Amino acid sequence: MARQKSPTVRQLEYFEAVARMLNYRSAADELEISQPALTAQISALESSLGVALLERSRSGTHLTPEGRELLPHTRDVLAAMRTLEERAAVVSEGRQTTYRLGVPPTLGPYLLPHVMPELHKRYHKLKLYVREQPHQTLLQELRNGSLDIAILPLPVRADDLIIEALFTEPLRYVVPADHSLSGTPVVRPRQLRGERVLTLEAQHHIHSLVKSVCDKLGASIERDYEGTSLDTLRQMVVMGLGTAFLPALYIHSEMHKPEALYVCQVEGMPLVRDHGLAWRAGAPSRHFYRELAGDIREFVDLRLGDVVRPANTPGRGGKR
Amino acid sequence: MARQKSPTVRQLEYFEAVARMLNYRSAADELEISQPALTAQISALESSLGVALLERSRSGTHLTPEGRELLPHTRDVLAAMRTLEERAAVVSEGRQTTYRLGVPPTLGPYLLPHVMPELHKRYHKLKLYVREQPHQTLLQELRNGSLDIAILPLPVRADDLIIEALFTEPLRYVVPADHSLSGTPVVRPRQLRGERVLTLEAQHHIHSLVKSVCDKLGASIERDYEGTSLDTLRQMVVMGLGTAFLPALYIHSEMHKPEALYVCQVEGMPLVRDHGLAWRAGAPSRHFYRELAGDIREFVDLRLGDVVRPANTPGRGGKR
C-alpha cells in the first residue's frame, strides 16, 4: 500500500533485467551487483508500485500477469531516459542546438541574408531562432533570458553583458529624384541646412542618431511623418515628403535600382552606426558566442566589405 | 565529462521544477526540500549529462539553450514514469489485466462460449488470453510460466500446483444411424463387447480414458483411425468407421440436430471426465484464481447444469 515515493530508474533497470533473464543471479551478474541487492530493489519497486511483478520460486522466476502488463511501460521509461541521455551527449558537444538571436528591425533583414548561409556552412547543426525587436526591447529580453545573444547598436553600457563590436555601417543621405541635390554625389554639410529630414519613430536607435546630426547641421526633423520601417521611410521620400538618412546595408540590399531616388554622400561627415554582438556575462556558452562574433565579422568582411567597415576590435589586438 | 551514471528521476523532477519557476528557492519550496539540496542535485544532473542546463546569476536563473533543448525530453521521461505509476495503480486493484488461460482442445471450444460472457459481465476489465493445448503441454506451460491458469483433466498430481475441481462431464456413446444399437436410448455394457471404438490420438486425455473402458468392456480400440479433433471423430462415426465416446459438452454444443448419428447412454457405467482449474501454488494472484474457479463452477451450473455435474468441492464444505 506504500505508494508515496516514485520508483527509481535503477529499480526499473533491475526489473527489466530480471524480466528478461527470468533469473535473479544472472540478472545480478549482468547488472554487476550482488543478488541480495537485486532482491531488495525489486521488492522495493513492487511495494512502491503496489503490485507483485515477479513470481519467485526455487525453480525459476516468472512474470506475474501484472508484471507482464507493466513491463512495456517500464521499457518506455527507460527508452525515454536513454533518448534524453543521447540528446544530451549530442548537445554537449556544443553548436548543435537552437540559440535565440535578437536583431534590430533596421538591421536584421539586410544583414542576416548575407551572414546566415555562411554560418550554416560552418556549423552544420547550429540553428538560430531570430527575433526582431527595437534595441531597448532586445536589451531587456537579453537580460531576462528570452534571448541568448543579440546584435545591438553601440555603445551599450552594461556590466552584466559582454559586448563585442562587429562592424561600422555608414548612413547615406537620400533625396527624391526631383530634389535640388539630386545628381550631386557628394554634398557639403551646409547644403543640408533647412532640409526636411524624415526618420523612424523614436524607439528606433536610428532616430536619435539622425536627430543629433540634424541639430548640428540645422536641418529639421519632420516629426509629423515618422516611418515605422525603413521601407515606409523610403516610400515617403519617394513621395516627396522630405529627405532621409538610410543605412548603407538597407540601400545595398533593397535599392539596387533606385527609381525616383538619389543617394548622396555627405562630405566629411562620418555619420555611421556601430553594431555589436551582446550576451550575458555568465552565459555558459560565452566562449562560443565570442567565436560567433568573430565569424560574423569575418563573413561581413567577406561579403559586405565594400559596404561597411570592420569594427575596431579592442582587446583582440590588431586584427586589421 | 563524467557520464558514467544515469540521472535519477528525482533530479529530473528537480530540473523540471527549476526550469518552470526559474528560481531555486521557490522551486525548493514547491519540492519541499531545502535550497542547497536542490542546488546540489541540479549540479549533479548537469555533470552526469555533461551539459550546463541552467544559467545562474544573482539576478534570476535562466535556461541555457541546451537546457531548453533537453527540457522536453526530461518531461518525456517524467510523463512515461507517471504513466507507469498510473497503470500500476489500476492494475494493482487486480482483475484488470490479461491472464493467460490454457484449455484442452476437447473442452475449450465447447465450454468457454458459455462461461466467458458471464465472466466478462462480472469482471469488466478482465481479459483472458486463451490458449488450446494438449493437457500435457498445458501442464508444462503452466509450470514454466507461459500460462497463469489452466483447465486440466483430473486427477493431476503436482505439489507445486493448486487444483480446484470444477465439474464432472459424462461421455456419451455415439453410433451411426444405421448401427444395430441405433435407437436404443440405454444400452447395457455387455452389448458393447466386440464393438469397434474410435477415439482421439494418444496425446489426448480422452484416449486413455476410453481405452481403459474398452478394455474392461471387451470393445476394441481402433488405432488405425484416430481422430485429431472431436469433429473429425464425429465424421468418422458418420462414415461408418466405428462408434465413439464423445464428451457431453461437445454433443451439447455441436450436435443439436445430429443427423446420421445416434447418442446412447450406457447403463450403470459412469464414464465421465473431471475438469479442474490449476495454478502455481506460489502465484501472487492465487486468491483471485480460487475466486475464478468458484465463478466458473457457478456459471457452469447456471448455464450447463443439465449437461454436467457440479464437482465435489472438498475443503470448501457443502456448497450444495
Add this chain to the structure above:
DNA sequence: AACATTGATAACCTAACCCTATCAACAAAT
C-alpha cells in the same frame, strides 16, 4: 544420497542525500 542452484535473510558498511547555518553578490529602497 550427494551436490549444485534457486531466491530470501542477516549483519554490516559506505556514500548519497538531506538538513541548518552561513556566505558573497546583487537589486531595490531608503
Add this chain to the structure above:
DNA sequence: ATTTGTTGATAGGGTTAGGTTATCAATGTT
C-alpha cells in the same frame, strides 16, 4: 551612499538508501 532583502553557492553534520559478504532453506540434478 547606505541599508535591507533576495539571489544561488558553500560548509559541516546526520540519516538512510543501497551496497556488500555470509548464510539459509528449498528445490533440481547427478
